[in-house]
Structure formats: structure tokens, C-alpha cells
Amino acid sequence: MRQSRYFLPTLREIPSEAEIPSHQLMLRAGMIRQLVSGIYTYLPLGYRVLRKVERIVREEMDRAGAQEVLLPAVQPASLWQESGRWEDYGKELLRFQDRHERPLVLGPTHEEVITDLVRQEVRSYRQLPMILYQIQTKFRDEVRPRFGVMRAREFVMKDAYSFDVDWEGLDRSYQAMYKAYESVLQRCGLRFRVVQADPGAIGGEGGSHEFMVLSEVGEDSLLVCPRCSYAANIEKARSKTPEYGSAGDVPPMERFLTPGARSIEDLKTRFGLNPETILKVLIYRVDDRYVAAVVRGDHEVNEVKLKRLLNARRVELADEETVRALTGTGFGSVGPFGLTMERVVDDAVAALPEGVAGGNEPDVHYRHVVPGRDFQWEKQGDIRTARAGEPCVECGGTLEMYRGIEVGHVFKLGTKYSEALSAVFLDEQGRQRTVVMGCYGIGVSRLVAAIVEQHHDDKGIVWPASVAPFHVHVIPVNIRDEQQRTTAEELYRQLTERGTEVLLDDRDERPGVKFNDADLIGVPVQVIVGKRASEGLVEWKWRRTGEVEVLSTEEAAERAAAIGSGE
RNA sequence: CGGAAUGUAGCUCAGCUUGGUAGAGCGCACGGUUCGGGACCGUGAGGCCCAGGGUUCGGAAAUCCCUGCAUUCCGACCA
Numbered sequence: 001m002r003q004s005r006y007f008l009p010t011l012r013e014i015p016s017e018a019e020i021p022s023h024q025l026m027l028r029a030g031m032i033r034q035l036v037s038g039i040y041t042y043l044p045l046g047y048r049v050l051r052k053v054e055r056i057v058r059e060e061m062d063r064a065g066a067q068e069v070l071l072p073a074v075q076p077a078s079l080w081q082e083s084g085r086w087e088d089y090g091k092e093l094l095r096f097q098d099r100h101e102r103p104l105v106l107g108p109t110h111e112e113v114i115t116d117l118v119r120q121e122v123r124s125y126r127q128l129p130m131i132l133y134q135i136q137t138k139f140r141d142e143v144r145p146r147f148g149v150m151r152a153r154e155f156v157m158k159d160a161y162s163f164d165v166d167w168e169g170l171d172r173s174y175q176a177m178y179k180a181y182e183s184v185l186q187r188c189g190l191r192f193r194v195v196q197a198d199p200g201a202i203g204g205e206g207g208s209h210e211f212m213v214l215s216e217v218g219e220d221s222l223l224v225c226p227r228c229s230y231a232a233n234i235e236k237a238r239s240k241t242p243e244y245g246s247a248g249d250v251p252p253m254e255r256f257l258t259p260g261a262r263s264i265e266d267l268k269t270r271f272g273l274n275p276e277t278i279l280k281v282l283i284y285r286v287d288d289r290y291v292a293a294v295v296r297g298d299h300e301v302n303e304v305k306l307k308r309l310l311n312a313r314r315v316e317l318a319d320e321e322t323v324r325a326l327t328g329t330g331f332g333s334v335g336p337f338g339l340t341m342e343r344v345v346d347d348a349v350a351a352l353p354e355g356v357a358g359g360n361e362p363d364v365h366y367r368h369v370v371p372g373r374d375f376q377w378e379k380q381g382d383i384r385t386a387r388a389g390e391p392c393v394e395c396g397g398t399l400e401m402y403r404g405i406e407v408g409h410v411f412k413l414g415t416k417y418s419e420a421l422s423a424v425f426l427d428e429q430g431r432q433r434t435v436v437m438g439c440y441g442i443g444v445s446r447l448v449a450a451i452v453e454q455h456h457d458d459k460g461i462v463w464p465a466s467v468a469p470f471h472v473h474v475i476p477v478n479i480r481d482e483q484q485r486t487t488a489e490e491l492y493r494q495l496t497e498r499g500t501e502v503l504l505d506d507r508d509e510r511p512g513v514k515f516n517d518a519d520l521i522g523v524p525v526q527v528i529v530g531k532r533a534s535e536g537l538v539e540w541k542w543r544r545t546g547e548v549e550v551l552s553t554e555e556a557a558e559r560a561a562a563i564g565s566g567e
Numbered sequence: 568c569g570g571a572a573u574g575u576a577g578c579u580c581a582g583c584u585u586g587g588u589a590g591a592g593c594g595c596a597c598g599g600u601u602c603g604g605g606a607c608c609g610u611g612a613g614g615c616c617c618a619g620g621g622u623u624c625g626g627a628a629a630u631c632c633c634u635g636c637a638u639u640c641c642g643a644c645c646a
Contacts, residue, residue: 012593012605013579017639037638091568092645109646143568143644157646200645210646219645303643316643406646443646477603512604519604530603 001470002492003505007044010517020217022452023148025461029520038145038153045521046448048469050156053447054135056187056466057158064180066131066160071113073137077103079112083420088313089201092140106139109202111417111439114161118435119423125165128425128435129173133160135444147217149445150405156445162438165427167414170206170436174412177440181211181408184442188451189464193404195222196232198304199411202439206412211442212404213450220404223386227397235304238382239390239399247353253366253374255359262332264297267356267365273297279349279357279369281334283318283326283341286310290318290326292339294377295346296355299384309344309381333358333365336375343377346384350377405450406443413437461522462544465563470503472560473523477511477530487533487553494557500564519543525563527556 011028018024026032031046042050058068077095080086085093094106107113114132122128138157145153162173178194185192190213197210210233212222223237224230232238258271264280267273278297283290284306291310293301307315320330326341327334335358336343349355350371357369369375388401417423418435427433448467455462463469472495476488485506492504503523505514518526528539528548538556540549551559 009577011578015578016573016580019640034638090644138646140645144640146639151645155646159646202646409646441646446646480602510602510604510606512602512606515604517605528603 001501001503003503004507006503008521009043010520018148020147020150020453021456022150022217022449025452025456025520026148026449029461029522032149034148038142038151040149040152040154040445045469049448049451049463049467050445052467052469053188053444053451054156054158057135057184057442057444060180060183060187061131061133061158061160063183064131064176066133066177066180069132069134070136071107071110071117071134073107073139075105075107075110075113077105079116079421080105083112083115083417085112085201092142092201094139094141107136108138108140109157109439109441110134110136110159111161111202111413111437112421115417115421115423115435115437118163119418119421122163122423122425122435125425125427125433129162129164129169131160131162131173131177133158133440148449150217150449151219152445155443158442158444160440162440163418163423164436164438165425165433167206167436170412170414170438174206174410174438177410177438178209181410181440181442185211185213185407187466188447189466190407190451190454192407193222193224193231193402195224195404196236197409198233198235198308200304202409202411202413204411204413204416204437204439206414206438208409208411210404210406211408211410212402213407213447213454214402215405215450215453216403217453218403218405220406222402222404223388223399224402225392225395225397225399228392228395230392230394230397234385234401235302237386237399238393239386240393240396241347241351241382244351244353250354250370250373251368253368253370255364255366257363258333258365259363261363261365262330266332267297273356277352277355279336279352279355279371281336281358283323283334284315285318285322286312286315290322290341292334292336292341292343293346293383294336294343294349295384296348296352299346299348301346301383302385305381305385306344306383309379309383327360329358329360329362329364333360333362335360335366336369336377337366342379343375344379344381344383345371345377347380347382348384350380405446405453407447407450408440408442410440411438413439456522459516460520463522463524465524468522468524470501470523471564472500472525472527473503473505473518473521474527475505475514475518475529476533477514477528479506479508481531481533484529484531484533487538488529491527491529491538491553491557491560495560495564498561498564500560502560525560527560 008030010030014024015027032040135158139154142153164170192213195210197208199208221234264275275297280295280297282293303315324330354370356367415434423435424432474488476484495502524543526541536553540551
């Protein structure tokens, strides 16, 4: 490609809307432009990279035995009503009507459509297992799009769906996809962790794993055990339930006054209480009822875990007015006693030998409260957010926290969708059975941003060779110099002929402009054709290290051709 | 969905406090000079100052007030 004719609008300054490095660099390097919030155009350079990443994804999917299809982006509401997600998916689902006022959606994901296809076409166990995938534009009406294509409303996703006769089959398909995902990320040159995750709105009963690219700007937190293989999204992560030792005989509960105490912090600083022994009671609105969640004063309720434990659709904290009506007191003195609503107690509270709890009347607390003796509960489980420094559930090692960008998520759906949409087949015995499904997503456009996030320096992007938009960047320092121009042109011609992807900077620009643009764009190798072209010599410069070698033009051509052919 | 900030030239911003009809740097076009890390000189094009309403000097608003919209950031949600 001749740069003089290439639509590559680089920016010298950082656009004010961009906050994180990948967003800034993708704008500056002329890869993307924003149309409206969360919706981007890919310019030629950006689209080249996107296609490189897509190719890697395709190769690994095909290698894993998946078959590529293309499903419609526009889908009838009826399918979503059938699966139950018309209600469950919420406002992220973009809904609209056609001219006949028939309700439609713009697909945020494709479980419904693919399951519909399979229920129509698959009749026999002989047709299974099967894995289908597509690479397609998805639309999710995000509350707050941000960070460029990292969290966009319209984005490119690879989604795959597996169909098996039973759970053992699903395990095999899941493993195959899991491995393929690891290969994709490795080939993209990424440092990542695979973590246990909460399946969220996709659902399914078999659990899920997220593929997290490690990055400071990642929106997810991961807890990782350095001693064993345990790693989980903070939404899901567990730590060992604390052991307190036996307290012996605990005296009966004792009422005491805590005037004006509104928070755990107040109880600590003004009344000298240890938060670890306080029972914090939070009132949640769960779907259409209220639930009291009890955790230790120093712990946080994990709403994702709470939602899962209660099998709820929606969980949100009640406001103070509601709390007053339900408990007889406001924030700061709510206790677990005598509540009419369901109580859910965290494991760490249930194990507590004794503690301090609110009295459900203003300014009153009780000490020597023994869970099980002084109050009961309807449900118990792990509902707190695990923290760095706590002991790993698996091995007791000390958990560490990292930030990550979720670029992939694999789910064992089981029969959630196949049952709702009755996707069934006949087994060897002629019995009708429900298809067991898995689904597997990679945010392809997000992956591009994640790569930039991990591969840049203060001058610009530094592409890993596998996804670089071009293999080599040929830069004649001065295009008006006859010798330099012809040498560069000749290199360009030869390499292009041999299948190497070359960007030739044939612009009549000053060297500084060219070098800065080249560093910004980040092609891995720069072949600089300068004064010594007259002696048949050029410079071979690695973008990553800045290391320069002087080579003969022929040798540079050979090396570049080798890179182009994938060596 | 709550909280905050910002909307002026293609980009980055000044001007707003104190109302008088718009500026800089970069970029762009043309000419000249220059040519190994974003050069220099000259000339020029480019703006319903986000939109709508209001206020006042009867007849001055980028600037003051109100409403809306957009963008961004911070919190609650997800590939």
C-alpha cells in the first residue's frame, strides 16, 4: 500500500474524548472514528487489524471442528419471548418495530436464533455433536459505553454454540473451545488468565469461564491464587470461611445504646467496636419481595452471588424509607431479629461465635449475639465479596487481585435454551431427548483494543507480528532523492510480488513526520531507505526495541519476504 | 439510572469573571526555502461560537438565565 494514497488520518494530538491508551492510540493511528457514543467506524488500518484478528479466530475455530455460519442480526421478538429473555435481558436489548408494527430486536447475542435453527434441522443423535460459529456485529445498548471500542454498543463478536447429546459430550465441546480460546489469545500475543465466572444474563447451569487480558484499565477484578490454579472473577471468587475458634459459653444478649450510629465506621470509631464482630444487615429488594442479607461488618455483600443464591432476576438495595417501614429503624441499627422477611446469612456470619447486632430500634444495639441461638435464618451461603489477602478456598494460599479485560467467555448452558425452545432429538433407543448446549463468545473488536493496551509504548502502538496491519513499513527518508526513491520503490515492488504486506511511505514529508507516524502506526519492522541507498544499504529497524541493523538491500528484501511468508 | 464536567475552525484550546458581533497553535491550499525524529517564511481558505427560548439598551449575547441535546468522566450493570 502506498501511504500517499492511503486513507490514514493520523492525529498529532490526543483527542479529548479518549482516556485510556488503546482508545487514544486507535484514534491517533487512524484506525477508528466515532460516529456516536459507543459506535465506531473502522478505517482501513483498523479494519485490517480487525480482519487479522478475525482470521486467527476463524483458524482456531475451524481447527477445533466448528463450522462457520452467519445468523441474522435482526430477530423476531417472539423468539426472545419464548426463551424468557424478552423480560430478563433488560434495557440492553435494542427493541424496535417494523412497518407492520411487528416487534423485533437487534441481536445482542444469538442463543435464540441458533437454537431455533437447530430445533428445525436436527432430528437425530447421528447429527450430533455439532459446533457452529459466526463472526458478526452485535448490538447491546450499554448504559455507559466507554473506552472506545472496549465497551461499545455496536461491536464485532465471534459467538459459537455447541450441541451435544449429553453432558459428557458438552464437556468435550467445552474443552475444545477452551483450548481454542487459549490458542487465539496466545497467537494475539496476549498475557491473560482464565477465571471462573458468573454466567450473568446468558445463564445456564454448568458454570462458565472468562478469558481475561491482564491490564490496569480492565473493568473486571480477578482474584488469583499464586499457589494453586484457583482464579475467579471477583463476582464469583470465594475465599475460605474464617475459623474463629470456640468462644465457650457466651452470656445472654445484652442491650446497649449507640446514639447517632449510622454506619459500621461510626460503631468502630465512636463506640470502639471491631467491625469483624458486627453483623451488618442490608435490606434488598429481590424481584418483588424483600430480603435481609447479613454479612460481617467488614465484609461487602456481593450482589451477583446473592442473586444467584436466591435465583433472582433483580437485586437492588432498598432505600432508607423502605427499610424503616420494614424494620422499625433506619440505617445503622437494623438487626437480624424478628424480621418478617427472608433472611440470608453469609457463611462467615453463621460461623461467628458471637457478635454485635442492631436492635431494630433507633440507637440500640445488642452484644453477645450468637447466630443460631439468638436469631435464625432461612438461607445460608457465600454472599460476600472475597478480597485480596484472604485465604484461597482451594488451598489456603493468599489471594492476589488483578485487573482484567474480559475478551472471551465460555458457558456450559446445559438445556436452558434447548428446553425453552424444545430443541430435541431421538437417541439410539428412539427416545426423545433435549440437546445439551454450550456457548462461547469472543469480543473481537474488544480484543483489538486489548492488544493495543498490552502492546504500546510512549510513541505509539507496537503490533505483535500476528495481527500487525502490515508486515513491513518501507520508509524512504527523502522521496525526492532519486536513489532513495527507486530503491524503496523496487523493494516495495519485489516484496508485494512475493506476498509480503508492505506499507510504503512515499509521501513527500519531512523525515520526522514519517518516523513519528511509523512509530504511531506500529508496524513491527521499519525498513529505512536513507543516504546509504547509493551504496546499496538500508536500515532494518525493529519497532519494539528500536534496534537498528544496516543491511544490503537484497538481504533486507529476503528477510522481509521471510516475515511475509510467516517464518 | 444517580453525581460531575465539557460543548467555540478538521484537531488541541484561548476568549466568558466585567455583554459591544471571534482568536492562537497545529492541520489544510498555494508559493518559496529546507530535508535523518512532528522545520522555517509568506499568502489564503475555513466558524448559524451544540440547539431552542429568555434577559437587556426600544434595536448588543460565545459571554448572563432557562430548557433540551450531545460528548466525557466517576459510581450501580456486562463480551
